[in-house]
Amino acid sequence: MILCRVTGTIVATQKSATLREQKILIVQPLNLDGSPTGRDILALDTVDAGTGDTVLVVQEGQAAAQMLHRKDVPVHSMVVAVVDGIDLPG
Numbered sequence: 001m002i003l004c005r006v007t008g009t010i011v012a013t014q015k016s017a018t019l020r021e022q023k024i025l026i027v028q029p030l031n032l033d034g035s036p037t038g039r040d041i042l043a044l045d046t047v048d049a050g051t052g053d054t055v056l057v058v059q060e061g062q063a064a065a066q067m068l069h070r071k072d073v074p075v076h077s078m079v080v081a082v083v084d085g086i087d088l089p090g
Contacts, residue, residue: 001056001057001058001080002029002056002057002059003029003030003031003032003054003055003056003057003083003086004027004028004029004030004041004043004054004055004056004057004079005027005028005030005034005036005052005053005054005055006025006026006027006049006050006051006052006053006054006055006079007026007027007028007040007051008025008026008051009023009024009025009026009051010024010025010026010042012024016073016074018070018072018073018074019044019073019074019075022044022045022046023044023045023048024042024043024044024045025042025043025044025045025049025079026040026041026042027040027041027042027043027055027057027077027079028040028041029041029057030054032086032088034054034086041057041059041077042077043057043077043078043079044064044075044077044078044079045078045079046067046068046078046079046080047079047080047081047082049079049082053082053083054082054083054086055079055080055081055082055083056079056080056081056083057077057078057079057080058077058078058080059076059077060076061075061076063078063080064076064077064078067080
């Protein structure tokens with residue numbers, strides 16, 4: 001899993017039939033201090049996250065299939081949790 005911040009949403013008038021009810025988010029990977037790292041990712045939203053939320057994203061097709069209870073979904077990245085807080089020692 002990776003820590004990310006939701007930066008926007010994707011609007012698609014044509015989607016795979018298996019994804020019609022799902023929202024697609026644009027997420028920016030973060031370091032643990034909250035600074036951006038890496039490139040933006042498109043991720044399927046399973047937790048009703050919104051722009052500005054800090055989230056956990058899983059990047060693995062089999063995990064996506066298990067979360068959606070389907071094997072025919074063309075998904076690699078999914079938002080699986082909204083982060084309420086981060087507590088680092090020190």
